[in-house]
Amino acid sequence: MNRPHSEIIRPEIILEDDHLIAVVKPAGLPTANAARTAASMFTVLQAQRPSGAFLGVVSRLDAPVSGVLVMAKTRAAAAELARQFRERLVEKTYAAVVEGRFPAPLGAWVDWHDRIERRGQERRSHLGSDRPAGRPAQGRSQERREGKPQALPDDDDGEVSGGECHVRARVVKRQGEVSLVELVPSTGRRHQLRAQLAGKGCPIVGDRVYGARLPYASAPGLGAAIALHAQSLGFAHPHTGQPVWLESIGWPAAWTERFPSLFVGSDRPGRPLPPKKD
Known part of the structure; x- marks a missing residue:
């Protein structure tokens, strides 16, 4: 008999108090699914809580992505955290292993994420450094909908x-x-980093949706994975207002096992890069 994911997956908890819980989500596990019974980080954590206890999804990581993820334990905390994500007040740092020799120095760059459309099993991302002709300054920009705690659409929906x-x-x-x-x-658009890296000719290892050639194996019992990791989150605590900094310590084990020479002497990621000076 197959054991439920809540028994197989033991979440790495970074921080937990009366208002929130922060974990390191494994690659290949959705943050949440429309079907509350389907395996996800939400169902794993919910299974460890008292029956009927509130758990709010305030931000998401794509299913193939690993890393730091925070959920709310009260409705008030969910509303406040969702607001911070929505207003881009949360500091986010990611690490990725990409194919090819990534251009450096690079610093900051901007792309126009025109659309990601479904065509069979493939999605094509249309990227360009300039706004498409005739597009108004605000465009039809649609921000990623972070943190409606009652709704649990699929990560990729x-x-x-x-x-x-x-x-x-x-x-x-x-x-x-x-x-x-x-x-x-x-900014926090769906598949943003995946599409931008592919647009630079350096897709994330394992990300075949965006043209990666090199395979990347997921953990047993989990779905497809890619070499993109949410390394840290910084935000104001939803109850106290004090700064909170959450980090996934070290590099993902799957990376160091797959590419050992890449990590010899490599700096461990930490605080975000300083803002670009004008």
């Missing part, structure tokens, strides 16, 4: 219309056919 995608980046190390990069997005 819905379409994204046009909008600017801002990110700062630095190369940590290059080794052979791959590069280790750190990324700090200031």
Whole structure:
């Protein structure tokens, strides 16, 4: 008999108090699913809570992505955290292993994420450094809907219309056919980093949706994974207002096992890159 995911997956808890819980989500596990009985980080954590206890999804990571994820334990905390994500007040740092020699120095760049559309099993991302002709300044920009705690749509549900995608980046190390990069997005569109990296000719290892050639194995019993990791989150505590900084310590074990030479002497990711000076 198959054991439920809540018994197989033991979440790595970074911080928990009366208002929130922060964990490291494994790659291949959705943040939440429309069907509350389907395996997800939400159902794993909910199974460990008293019956009927509130748990609010305030931000999401794509199912193939690993890393720091926060959920709310009260409705008030859910509303406040969702507001911070929606208003781009949350600091986010990601690390990725990408194919190819990532261009450096790179610093900050902006792309126009015109659309991501479904065509069979493929999605094509249309990216460009300039706004498409005839597009108004505000476009039909649709921000990623972070944190409606009552709704649990699939992580990958819905379409994204046009909008600017801002990110700062630095190369940590290059080794052979791959590069280790750190990324700090200031916008939060669906698949943003995946699409932007592919648009630079450096898709994330394992991300075949965006043209990656190199395979990347997921953990047993979990879905497809890619080498993108949410390394840290910084925000104001929803109850006290005090600064909270959450980090996933070290590099993902799957990365160091797959690309050991890439991580010899590599700096461990930490605080976000400083803002670009005008």
